[in-house]
Amino acid sequence: MFKVTHEPINPEQLKEQSKDDKAGSFVVFEGWVRNHNEGKKVASLEYEVFESLALKEAKKVIDEAKEKFDILDVTAVHRAGHIAIGDIAVWIGVSSKHREPGFHACKYIIDEIKLRLPIWKKEYYVDGEATWVNCQGCYKHAHNHHTEEQYYDKQLRLKNLGPEGQTRLKNAKVLVVGAGGLGCPALSYLVSAGVGNITICDGDHLEVSNLHRQTLYAHSDIGEYKAVLAKKRLKGLNPFVTINAITKRVSFDNINELVSMHDLVLDCTDNFESKFLIHDACYFLNKPLVQASIYQSEGQLQSFTFKKDSGCQRCLWPEVPSPDSVGNCAEVGVIGVVPGVLGTMQATEALKILLNWGSSTDSSTLLVDLMNWSVSKIKRSKNKSCPLCGDKPKIKGLSKNHYGRLDFELELSELTDEDLAKYKFIDIRELNEKDHHAAWENFLLQKPLSLFENDFNPASQVDPIILVCQRGARSKTLAQKLRLSGATGVFSLNRGVSSVRENWGRIQGAQCQ
């Protein structure tokens, strides 16, 4: 419930109205009128509210909060009219079963209300002056003392960019897949350069071990969707661009639609299946692609504009390489600056392509080693026997067979509760990767990968088992290996711990029966 009132807000009464026996937590935010702002002494305030629009927008905000967080109900009231120092200007109460979602939802609601509701504030100062300080209702108006020309001033001075180039960027639609180590810097520079329409596609939640290299996020953001967090942060960076957040991984089912809606794609993912899927979709839809990958202190950068003579990804690698042909993220490790540099290079290539400056990596692959500063630029020629762009292509369209999950990879949402009860879960992450605060961490059987292979006997395995690691890469490799050595009931959990977290209630229910 949201309302606008000209009467003083009565918190006791609102609290009483919010009572709910199902609730174990009640989080309240009160916004008070303070006696100073930007160095001036404030005597009182006046709020002007565009009420019909404010009510509609507030309802949207509350519905979003209910969708995002596990809460029961929301009561929110905003004052209108003239109010005094110390008065309550806005009151938000969130009831929920547990406190954590209550805190998150309350913060989300007040942040969005401040950002999106058409409410104007006039400050009356002690010295007798008065002024409308901002328009909170429209984010762009909140910054209306700055123009786009001012924002882009330093790059507009570039002779080969100018207003024409800036318009080109403003009209561009760019898809960035992956908002991790590569995606964070790439997104920052695309947004601040004024690429007008950006879609961020990432299905992961922020984890504490991401923060050393994923510089768009804060420690307090842990657990939330990266795509949503990145969008919020980037909107603050540049109010003149439109940003969409998609909280799903790219898949065979959504890739065509995603790619076809954009002019250019940045692949900032960290696994071969996604890279090949994105690459092939870009080939069939003829969209330029800028791709990077990293390994410790090294990176590879390549662009594909699918010109006649230059080689595509499959000219080099006809098949998707197996995940064990490189080390994995937890075992190999990375220093944050490496994806930082490579992601920035991706943004550079993307801007060059959008501005028609030409890409210098669309017919070659850059190998960069930050440890010894070596850069090798290796020419990629077309391979006549390429299964995608060769003389007799075998891949004639996107088909699940080329990227589909292997039959021992499981998606929990596809299992019934009854099936779920049959599996034994084994967490194969190393001890130092775990967050021991989460209840489920201690519920799963623990068998770190480093100890697993020595004492696992496939013949003695009775229950079907599901192997769980952080992302689903190590569990997949291990399941593959165990299957080859004769085990039949061994599966790998797709997406690893994110999937456990999302389905924790169901797993616990099924396993405790």
Added chain:
Amino acid sequence: MSKVLTIKYFALLKDEAKKDTETFSTNARTAEELFIELSKTYGFSLKPEQIRVSINDEFKDLSEELTENDTIVFIPPVAGG
């Protein structure tokens, strides 16, 4: 006939060779033969079909013949992000 080559290693191969570049004298005729020879020295965990080779800054087939003073780069697949 023996020839002297410059060899560069990347990613997993660099870790396993414990060096990023070297000058190497070999009788190997092709890039594949060279890789197999080096595998014996360094115990590479990747097979020839799992890597790609660049000769003088251009991706080439592993069956490409080597000549004196070539610069060879062995490149394993990389997917991190």
